[in-house]
Amino acid sequence: MLLTLVTAFQAALALGAPLGKAAWSGKHQGVLPPRLRVASGVAALVIYPLLIVLVLAAGGLIGWPWSSGAARIVMWVLAGLFTLGTVANAASRSPAERIWAPVSLGVAVCCALVARAL
Numbered sequence: 001m002l003l004t005l006v007t008a009f010q011a012a013l014a015l016g017a018p019l020g021k022a023a024w025s026g027k028h029q030g031v032l033p034p035r036l037r038v039a040s041g042v043a044a045l046v047i048y049p050l051l052i053v054l055v056l057a058a059g060g061l062i063g064w065p066w067s068s069g070a071a072r073i074v075m076w077v078l079a080g081l082f083t084l085g086t087v088a089n090a091a092s093r094s095p096a097e098r099i100w101a102p103v104s105l106g107v108a109v110c111c112a113l114v115a116r117a118l
Contacts, residue, residue: 002103002106002107002110003048003051003052003055003107004052005103006048006100006103006107007043007044007048007049007052008044009022009023010023010040010041010043010044010048011040011041011044011045013032013036013037013040013044014037014038014040014041014043014044015037016031016037017031018030018031019096020032020036021094021096021097022094022096022097022099022100023036023040023097023100024036024039024040025092025093025094025097026092026093026094026096026097027094051078054071054074054075054078055075055078055110055111055114057071058071058072058074058075058114058115058118059114059117068118069118071118072115072118075111075112075114075115075118076111076112076115078107078108078111079108079109079111079112079115080108081108082104082105082107082108082111083104083105083108085100085104085108086101086102086104086105086108089101089104
């Protein structure tokens with residue numbers, strides 16, 4: 001669910017929602033510049049949907065042709081990356097972007113729980 005929330009947020013940014021202060025270091029007031037809107041679009045259409053599929057597959061909710069060992073490694077890598085994202089969001093100079101720190105931490109914890117269960 002948390003990854004779906006992030007996906008929707010990135011899609012909104014890509015479509016021109018004036019939420020620039022809450023993303024991409026919080027340096028842009030209002031609508032993001034075109035290059036960051038494209039990056040948000042790629043995140044919303046490719047990156048986060050792939051992450052959702054990986055988490056669902058590792059959790060056994062959908063089929064995926066991989067071993068539990070590979071799934072465990074992927075989940076630990078994602079847990080680590082989202083932990084780094086938590087630190088980055090928490091350290092942001094933008095108060096609006098800091099609200100993503102607990103979301104990122106939640107995703108990191110969920111990925112670690114899935115990894116431990118494998």
